[in-house]
Amino acid sequence: MSGIILWEGQSELDGKPIVLIAIDHSSNAKTGDMIQTYILRSDIHPVEAIHSGEDHSICGNCTHKGATCYVNVAYGPSQVYKTYKTGKYLSIPSYQFTRSVRLGTYGDPAAVPQTIWQSLMQQQPPHTGYTHQWEKKRYSYLKEWCMASCDTSREQVRAERMGWRTFTVVPKRQYRSEILCPASEELGKATTCATCLACGGTSSKVKGNVFIPVHGGKGKVNLFRIERGLHATH
């Protein structure tokens, strides 16, 4: 994996040490060919950070931390962290994205200072991004590039009222009036994020909000249902 260290510093979420790394190669079937960006604690292995609760520095108040996170932390984030620790990634602080990028492949973009994203996004590359920190006014600048990640209809309504475009995960077989993600199983994984680019916040050409039925292994789907007071599926 070829990667670049874009920034190292203190998390905007809790002041602890984090790093922002870009990986210019993606084997992610859903996103397609986009630069992937990883936001990691720079001093703690990502799996250990989950177990100790130190992942707050990069995930904030996201309810999916650990158990229902769609990212398999034992793979991508762990591999990136391991390579980072061997010193194999170059540090390029003045880097700017010039092609499609996913903001926060792992980790919430809100953990990285606003000035860093503004500098990286100067050339207005195609992008997607999601944040769970949308309720805090200090992160409202992310509206331009990111969707508000919502887990309930109430959250979706609230985020929309605050001026965010929203991306809502709903229980399986629940359909809504918003745009159904075309990379969903329900639409036969018709496209990738790199082609679709609907989830680019208010600067996306696509307007309106997006939803996707919960996906992943049965364990994650069931945890998602239990958290919402629904019965687990078998």
Ligand code: SF4
């Ligand atoms: S709506 Fe488009 S950009 Fe958003 S997650 Fe689905 S495929 Fe990706």
